[in-house]
Amino acid sequence: MRPFxxxxxxxxxxxxxRTSSVNLGQGxxxxxxxxxxxxxxxxxxxxxxxxxxxxxxxxxxxxxxxAHQRDFWQLEYxxxxxxxxxxxxxxxxxxxxxxxxxPGDEVVCFEPYYDSYAASIALAHAVxxxxxxxxxxxxxxxxxxxxxxxxxxxxxxLVLLNSPHNATGMVFxxxxxxxxAALCL
Numbered sequence: 001m002r003p004f005x006x007x008x009x010x011x012x013x014x015x016x017x018r019t020s021s022v023n024l025g026q027g028x029x030x031x032x033x034x035x036x037x038x039x040x041x042x043x044x045x046x047x048x049x050x051x052x053x054x055x056x057x058x059x060x061x062x063x064x065x066x067a068h069q070r071d072f073w074q075l076e077y078x079x080x081x082x083x084x085x086x087x088x089x090x091x092x093x094x095x096x097x098x099x100x101x102x103p104g105d106e107v108v109c110f111e112p113y114y115d116s117y118a119a120s121i122a123l124a125h126a127v128x129x130x131x132x133x134x135x136x137x138x139x140x141x142x143x144x145x146x147x148x149x150x151x152x153x154x155x156x157x158l159v160l161l162n163s164p165h166n167a168t169g170m171v172f173x174x175x176x177x178x179x180x181a182a183l184c185l
Contacts, residue, residue, distance in 0.1 A: 107159070
């Protein structure tokens with residue numbers, strides 16, 4: 001993993017400290033948050049909620065996530081078998097890649113991409129198959145459908161797709177999603 005060095009967040013945080021700059025790279029909060037939230041956190045700690053959670057997350061939180069998905073998106077998930085809580089997106093993406101990829105499997109990803117993608121793919125001994133997003137005349141980012149088709153092979157096991165896309169903010173439209181879905185099928 002040496003070729004990957006540190007994350008962009010570590011680099012920008014160190015640079016901000018060295019130059020006494022405002023750190024806009026990692027999304028640090030600029031306030032402590034509402035007093036009611038701090039009081040609730042302190043009360044939870046006082047009432048014994050201060051231990052490591054179970055691997056998939058605290059059952060009440062998993063149930064609340066499943067209820068949110070049902071109430072807002074009409075999606076049904078079993079909180080005990082289909083919901084997992086991670087410490088953040090980086091952990092979730094790494095866990096998914098490690099769980100789904102064997103050495104030599106291929107992962108299609110839209111670049112530019114979040115810097116942990118390459119490291120997680122390498123950790124799984126998988127192969128990165130990047131598809132470049134480019135700004136179009138309409139001001140939106142787009143991918144070349146032919147480049148995407150060429151990225152898919154019999155070894156493709158995973159497509160990393162987030163919309164809005166991190167780092168461009170691109171929201172994949174219905175046609176683009178249909179193209180991706182057809183290739184996945």
